[in-house]
Amino acid sequence: MTSKDSRCVLVTGVAGFIGFHLALRLLEQGDTVIGIDNLNEYYDIQIKYDRLKQLTKQSSRFVFHRIDLKDPILLRTVFARQRFDVVVHLAAQAGVRYSLSNPGAYIESNIAGFLNILEACRHQGVPHLVFASSSSVYGANTGMPFSVHQNVDHPVSLYAASKKSNELMAHSYAHLFGLPCTGLRFFTVYGPWGRPDMALFLFTKAILAGEPIRVYNYGRMQRDFTYIDDIIEGVVRVMERPPKGDPAWSGDRPDPGTSYAPFRVYNIGNGQPVPLLAFIAVIEKSLGLEAVKEYLPLQAGDVPATYADISDLQRDFDYLPPTTVEEGVPRFIRWYLDYYGSKQSLQPADEANRATLKPSIRMAAI
Secondary structure (H helix, E strand, C coil), rough: CCCCCHHHHECCCCCCCHHHHHHHHHHHHEEEEEEECCCCCCCCCCHHHHHHHHHHCCCCEEEEECCCCHHHHHHHHHHHHHCCCCEEEECCCCCCCHHHHHHHHHHHHHHHHHHHHHHHHHHCCCCCEEEEEHHHHHHHCCCCCCCCCCCCCCCCCCCHHHHHHHHHHHHHHHHHHHHCCEEEECCCCCHHHHHHHHHHHHHHHHHHHHCCEHHHHHHHHHHHHHEEHHHHHHHHHCCCCCEEEEEEEECCCCCCCCCCEEEEEEECCCCCEEHHHHHHHHHHHHHCCCEEEEEEECCCCCCCCCEEEEEEEHHHHHCCCCCCCHHHHHHHHHHHHHHHHHCCCCCCCCHHHHHHHHHHEEEECC
């Protein structure tokens, strides 16, 4: 790998929540970032444009390509023009519930798109591919905390199945072509510039509007809420160390979390599951408002609890995510009130607004 000051990193899904924060961190530490995103309209596209504007203002070392990863020709063009020290693949069709009604989107983006990334990395000889997996791969598992050394063969949504598929595909490329791959299972990420379809965003918006919030499984839920800065610190540390084959790995007792090939999987979570009602109480305290709660049954594809075993992350990278929800939620609330305080609408940007946003983003020609 080249020296850190001159490192070039490809970040897919750069206009997304995690991709934006990762790109910002990399630019701040002196890296060049080539960002890819298709800017789909799964959620409010204006926040994606606003994230990109922040990155453009941050540094001239940020270059953006509007590309759909389903197009292998355009993707190969990006790889042909620039050699990458690390590729961080965060682009995906997100959302467990959306996968119930739009399954094809997950096959196209999460499976076909990831295959194109693997092929591009293989042919360029990328030194390290870091890719986003998800806590959802644990599916029907109930043994907690969830460990990367557990079997995860019982997904309960197509989204989860697509993320498990990514891990299997990456392992096959690590085995066949020696491509170093690290998968990161993220646990319920929240924070400023977050996704508008996530619980914290939805709860905050509804409470401020005096509308009921939907509390699934009648409130009997737990989530390992992980603050965005903690996620990014974990990603950055993992980027620095491509995995090597584990000589102790045995096919007689196969360990799902490691391999004889240059492949590893890590959980990145807070390691402190929080009851959903306690999480809501922190939001209420931060807003100074009480929520009107509508209690509903567990939704199809959802799980009642998540809890990350982060001992591997701690052992290999000396890192434990430190931020509690009592610290992280008020930071989100402050951002939310600042971001939307001067806006008259929380609806997606219309075409006229998009036209005014686009010129302020440096988009490289393919």
